[in-house]
Amino acid sequence: MEWKPNRSDKKPIYKQIADYIEQGISSGEFPPDSVLPSERALANELQVNRSTVVAAYEELQALGVVERRKGSGTRVSTDIWGLAHKRIPNWGRYVEDGSFLPNLPLVRRLRTETQKNDLINLASGELSPELFPSGQFRTILSETPFVGQLGYDHPQGSEMLRETISLQVKKYKNIDVDPASILITSGAQQALHLIVQCLLKPGDAVAIEDPSYCFSLPIFQSAGLRTFLLPVDKHGINPDDLVSLHKKHRIRMLFLNPDYQNPTGTSLSLERRKRVLELSSEFGIPIIEDDPYSLTSFNEEVHPTLKSMDTNGNVLYISSLSKIVASGLRIGWVIGPPQVIQRLADAKQQVDFGHSVFPQWVANEFLGSEHFSTHMDMLRKQLKQRRDKITSSIKELLEDQIECSIPEGGIHLWCKVRSSVNEYFLLEESMKKGVAFVPGSIFGSGKGYVRFTFGRGETDLIHEGIVRFADALRSIQ
Ligand SMILES: Cc1ncc(COP(=O)(O)O)c(C=O)c1O
Numbered sequence: 016m017e018w019k020p021n022r023s024d025k026k027p028i029y030k031q032i033a034d035y036i037e038q039g040i041s042s043g044e045f046p047p048d049s050v051l052p053s054e055r056a057l058a059n060e061l062q063v064n065r066s067t068v069v070a071a072y073e074e075l076q077a078l079g080v081v082e083r084r085k086g087s088g089t090r091v092s093t094d095i096w097g098l099a100h101k102r103i104p105n106w107g108r109y110v111e112d113g114s115f116l117p118n119l120p121l122v123r124r125l126r127t128e129t130q131k132n133d134l135i136n137l138a139s140g141e142l143s144p145e146l147f148p149s150g151q152f153r154t155i156l157s158e159t160p161f162v163g164q165l166g167y168d169h170p171q172g173s174e175m176l177r178e179t180i181s182l183q184v185k186k187y188k189n190i191d192v193d194p195a196s197i198l199i200t201s202g203a204q205q206a207l208h209l210i211v212q213c214l215l216k217p218g219d220a221v222a223i224e225d226p227s228y229c230f231s232l233p234i235f236q237s238a239g240l241r242t243f244l245l246p247v248d249k250h251g252i253n254p255d256d257l258v259s260l261h262k263k264h265r266i267r268m269l270f271l272n273p274d275y276q277n278p279t280g281t282s283l284s285l286e287r288r289k290r291v292l293e294l295s296s297e298f299g300i301p302i303i304e305d306d307p308y309s310l311t312s313f314n315e316e317v318h319p320t321l322k323s324m325d326t327n328g329n330v331l332y333i334s335s336l337s338k339i340v341a342s343g344l345r346i347g348w349v350i351g352p353p354q355v356i357q358r359l360a361d362a363k364q365q366v367d368f369g370h371s372v373f374p375q376w377v378a379n380e381f382l383g384s385e386h387f388s389t390h391m392d393m394l395r396k397q398l399k400q401r402r403d404k405i406t407s408s409i410k411e412l413l414e415d416q417i418e419c420s421i422p423e424g425g426i427h428l429w430c431k432v433r434s435s436v437n438e439y440f441l442l443e444e445s446m447k448k449g450v451a452f453v454p455g456s457i458f459g460s461g462k463g464y465v466r467f468t469f470g471r472g473e474t475d476l477i478h479e480g481i482v483r484f485a486d487a488l489r490s491i492q
Pocket residue numbers: 140201202203204205228272277305307334335336337338342346347
């Protein structure tokens with residue numbers, strides 16, 4: 016065999032071998048039912064470990080391209096080939112070549128691990144099931160007949176729900192908006208995606224918080240945007256940093272999560288809010304205000320949203336029910352100038368023919384009823400208790416080892432590990448001990464930070480989660 020794996024290629028060697036054999040099968044070099052070289056022979060031939068060949072053969076087996084039987088080696092499958100020689104698409108290559116980037120491997124791993132029942136989940140950025148208003152939803156579903164049409168909805172979303180949202184944002188966030196300037200989306204995530212796809216083009220420079228919400232990062236990268244970082248301190252981003260970035264890179268859009276920011280839990284100070292709005296007007300930079308958390312405030316203090324202070328129409332405002340009601344509902348919204356909303360709605364219509372009618376109907380019933388304010392009172396109280404619980408457990412068990420910024424709302428706690436540990440080893444060790452958190456570097460931050468989501472941890476398990484984390488930290492130091 017003349018072919019040899021390329022050791023300087025970023026692609027793992029087992030994958031190169033699997034791809035090489037798959038191509039050989041497609042081209043007929045390895046015909047159906049032929050026996051492939053034994054693991055040992057191929058490993059010798061290619062000068063790699065036998066386990067690398069095993070991994071390559073297992074990959075091909077998972078694709079259904081080869082069959083492996085104990086004692087009779089590895090054969091090219093017959094049933095995928097048929098009688099005529101047909102070429103098999105190299106799905107591996109398609110999967111790698113798509114323009115929409117996959118999640119980081121660690122994010123995928125966390126997603127799998129946090130589905131295991133015995134793990135205390137302080138990682139997933141959502142509420143714990145006991146905080147969802149399940150009882151109230153059951154009442155609505157059993158007592159209220161569904162009224163509505165079952166055809167494709169208006170591309171901007173249900174008129175009734177938009178009406179209710181316009182009343183809610185007036186009441187809670189002092190935002191004046193006509194329902195015609197609201198678009199219902201599949202969570203804040205889809206709102207971000209539509210904005211990036213419809214209003215920006217590859218090469219555009221955008222300014223984002225550092226650290227920032229990790230699932231927005233692949234959206235920016237997939238769209239070919241250049242991202243420039245605005246460090247977040249305890250009062251949020253510093254507007255002066257925006258000035259210097261704009262001078263150098265011509266910033267076309269600014270993305271901010273001003274209240275109880277994910278992951279740091281900090282809020283942009285009033286003074287900085289005013290300054291950011293001034294700069295936005297001075298330079299003509301639109302602001303995307305991503306606000307899923309502001310209603311969770313643990314004290315009476317409510318910061319004015321940038322949108323409510325925006326007299327010039329510079330802010331596109333995004334919010335969602337995920338962090339205050341239920342993430343599985345997938346109800347979010349964007350508020351902005353009619354021409355922008357119509358452009359985004361047109362794209363949403365192309366992507367999914369508008370939002371599903373049932374979640375919109377139930378969200379409207381819930382938001383428009385007394386259930387909503389009863390639920391919010393309970394939620395704020397519960398989240399504050401969990402915040403207190405996690406911070407007191409950390410004080411008791413880890414005071415001299417990690418330092419946390421205490422949030423006044425939201426669901427996340429951001430901590431710096433004082434010693435220089437590798438937070439990926441720390442995560443591995445923690446998961447072995449039965450607790451998950453998110454390493455800070457996933458949010459683009461420097462090394463040695465961790466994010467705990469106290470909103471996701473079950474009340475009775477938060478202390479035990481920190482006990483396990485402390486144990487993991489001790490064992491890798
Ligand atoms: C800042 C921020 N924006 C947007 C989202 C997306 O939320 P969803 O799509 O569930 O509304 C999240 C979720 O963690 C978030 O923290």
